Amino acid sequence: MIDPITAEIVNAALVYASEEMGLALRNSAYSPNIKERLDHSCALFDRDGRLIAQAEHIPVHLGSLPWGLKRMLEIVEREHGGVHEGEMWVANDPYITGTHLNDVTLMRPIFDRGRLAGFAANKAHHADVGGAVPGSMPADAPDLFAEGVVVPPMRLMRENRVVAETVALFRANSRTPDACGGDLRAQIAGNYTGERRLIELLSRYGAQAFDEAVARSLDGSERAMRAGLRRIGDGVFHAIDYLEDRDGKPSIVIALRLELRDGSALLDYAGTSAQLATPLNAVFGVTLSGVHYALRAVTDSTIPMNEGCFRPIEVRVPEGSLLNPRRPAPVSGGNVETSTRNAEVVLQALACAAPERVPACSGGTMSNVMLGGTRPDGRTWAFYETNGCGSGGRPNGDGIDAIQCHMTNTLNTPIEAVEREYPLRIVCYEIAEGTGGPGRHRGGHGLIRTIELTEGTAQATLLADRHTLPPPGAHGGNAGACGRHTLKRDGNETHVPAKQSLPLEPGDVLTIQTPGGGGYGAPPQRP
Secondary structure, eight states, X not given: OOOHHHHHHHHHHHHHHHHXXXXXXXXXXXXXXXXXXXXXXXEEEEXXXXXXXXXXXXXXXXXXXXXXXXXXXXXXXXXXXXXXXXXXXXXXXXXXXXXXXTEEEEEEEEEETTXXXXXXXXXXXXXXXXXXXXXXXXXXXXXXXXXXXXXXXXXXXXXXXXXXXXXXXXXXXXXXXXXXXXXXXXXHHHHHHHHHHHHHHHHHXXXXXXXXXXXXXXXXXXXXXXXXXXXHOSEEEEEEEEEOOTTSOOOEEEXXXXXEXXXXXXXXXXXXXBOOSSTTOOOHHHHHHHHHHHHHHHHOTTSOOSHHHHTTEEEEOOTTBTTBXXXXXXXXXXIIIIHHHHXXXXXXXXXXXXXXXXXXOOOOOOOEEEEEEEOTTSOXXXXXXXXXXXXXXXXXXXXXXXXXXTTOOOOOOOHHHHHHHSSEEEEEEEEETTOSOOSSBOOOOEEEEEEEEOSSEEEEEEEOOOSSSOOOOBTTOOOOOOOEEEEEETTEEEEEOSEEEEEEOTTOEEEEEOOOOOOBSOGGGOO
């Protein structure tokens, strides 16, 4: 039997290996969305497809990457006869991989002396994978096929050689083919890094000790999660929130019943809206991510992220609903907007049980901006980023200004990178003062980001929320301010809805103001 110290060393090495995978991917990437914003996640799995280590990258990938890997493996086994040494598989079908089409998943089976030892996998957001608009997230997409190319599991590598036809498929369907091909190579580098590190551990400690260390870690995470849930206490708690439709009406319901019993959690989403004919649907993997993120944040964020964390948790979502749609419902916005609000709903249910651990609501949106078009010389381009908002006031302090909240955890795109790579000029980038909700601890302020098109033709797509229904405060705190979009053309400024696509001309100036967070505690109690 492995001793506890060696087991801890093995599992710590696995966690760092997943982090190192992310470094290799970032350092090799071509697109600013990955190399600057770090919009990617990496993980390692054992030979049975169980998550054994995942880097602290993107929360929306916490549950979707393990969920997606299992479905990829099922399809590869059923339709291709299983995995073989020297292969790497790629897919982006959300109903298989678990997020949206922009998130391309690569999976590498790891063999040690001819025997399957595990899997390295990563997911990275490609700025454009085709579809009706640059950025591949049209606000009015009627189905999945309008959002871009749909790729089922297929070989990206065979006998350790890149399958050129697979790369050509992605390049041919992207407005940024060079960045797309380069980012795929960066993802390959990430998986190779994970493979090397896992094989090094097997060589140093042996397969039996490795397996015992992994089993010990999975069981330890399960115990820690159950202990954290017990500390919160038993009970049944309810929460509800509303997303805004394209007309701005807060008519899309996320309803949750959370039951905590003796170290286990049951989350039931009966009462949630049916799936939509617009892209706010979130596939089940995205829903799982919001659940696991919120529970881990409120129980104990130091619990190692692996399969053991999931064992005490059961999630029930009606099929054909907003949070578990049927193919081919559009899902691009569900991965960003709906995932963020789902996490907020879970947190608000937990706040009923442990109010001293949960902040007020954040700005509640990733405020997605997609821009793209054609330069005067005929080259096409596409730009994507999410924008920070105000986090909610906390039990022990103010909310944070202009931060990527909850499910994104990415960075902004530096102004220098934007103006170097694209025909864009950043006219203004500042804190939106006064947007945080007043309270004993005020909510964080949102931000203002103003972008000018300098040449060529372009199209903008905006996908945001909280433009009608403000982020609520907690325990007597006031709501944060709503977000807003404006377009300035020829000196005239007009309002732009939260979910909209529109053409841009050189000299047009687009302004994004993101919501503030809700306040925590009554404002008169503020020192």
